[in-house]
Amino acid sequence: MKARGIETHLGRKIVRFDADRVVTEGGEFAADLILFTPGLTGPAWIEATALPKSAGGFIASDEICRVIGFERTYVVGDGGSFPGPDWMPKQAHQADLQALAAVANVAAELEGRAPTHRFKPELICIVDTLDAGILVFRDQQRSFTLPPLGPLHTLKAMFEQRYISVYR
Ligand SMILES: Cc1cc2nc3c(=O)[nH]c(=O)nc-3n(C[C@H](O)[C@H](O)[C@H](O)COP(=O)(O)OP(=O)(O)OC[C@H]3O[C@@H](n4cnc5c(N)ncnc54)[C@H](O)[C@@H]3O)c2cc1C
Structure with a gap:
């Protein structure tokens, strides 16, 4: 700036x-x-529950997406507060990774195994400027931002169509 x-x-x-x-x-x-x-805050309804809250009012989770202090109870996505790097985003991609871990852990518990699946902290974002896209990437090892590239706008549009088609 x-x-x-x-x-x-x-x-x-x-x-x-x-x-x-x-x-x-x-x-x-x-x-x-x-x-x-x-700024983001957690959902208001948490106040009326016994769920553990982070300082920002989100549902407090451990590193395997399990609600702290609750058995066989998991949280994923924007409503949760997870241990990890301070750059960890509240992003749909991050929510997806958390959901994969939580589902694997629920399945493990149903089969009598210990839940051990962790999610990967990862930020992937294409900032769409309509005529180009700027890729921003960060994980525990790497962090980079690409310059605006035309094909990335098209790629984001294709990804969106494919992603949403599952729900439509
Ligand atoms: C403007 C904007 C742009 C974004 N762009 C991107 C992007 O480009 N890429 C990306 O990865 N992420 C992006 N995000 C972030 C992404 O949208 C969120 O991280 C993601 O939607 C989180 O998913 P979630 O399922 O945890 O929560 P949500 O998608 O918020 O889903 C929660 C759902 O619960 C419902 N709900 C709430 N309270 C109740 C209740 N009491 N009873 C029943 N239902 C309830 C809500 O209506 C909502 O449908 C963006 C967010 C915003 C605001």
């Missing part, structure tokens, strides 16, 4: 939005257009 001359205001709580400015606890700055993305 700095290299592109974009000023950042990090770690300061937003006090309010005015029509032409953003006011934070650490000062204010003018804005022509304000786009606000609220």
Whole structure:
């Protein structure tokens, strides 16, 4: 951001939005257009349950997607809080990997075996700019971002069609 001359205001709580400015606890700055993305919190209904909660209000899980302190109870996806690297995304791909581990563990338990399947922390994302796509990848070993490439836009569209067709 700095290299592109974009000023950042990090770690300061937003006090309010005015029509032409953003006011934070650490000062204010003018804005022509304000786009606000609220932070994620866990589902509100967890409050009324005995499920263990993380600091952010998500269902606390161990490394095999088992709800902490609950027998044969698993959580996957955005609603869970999982041990792992701090870059671990709340992403559909990550939810899929967690679901594979959880299903394998449920199957193991039903067959009387110990549940031992872990999920791989992995971020794969194609940022689609409509005329190109930017691949962002990260796992425990590698981290890279490719420049915008036309075929990646097409690839993302094909992947989406294939992925959604299962549900349609
Ligand atoms: C704008 C946006 C763009 C994104 N882009 C990408 C992307 O390009 N690639 C990617 O991998 N990920 C992307 N994600 C993240 C991805 O959508 C989530 O990580 C993924 O959907 C999580 O899946 P989930 O099944 O855990 O939760 P969800 O998909 O949120 O599913 C939870 C479901 O539970 C339902 N539900 C909630 N409460 C109740 C209740 N009390 N009773 C019954 N049903 C209930 C909800 O309606 C919802 O259908 C994006 C997210 C957003 C918001």
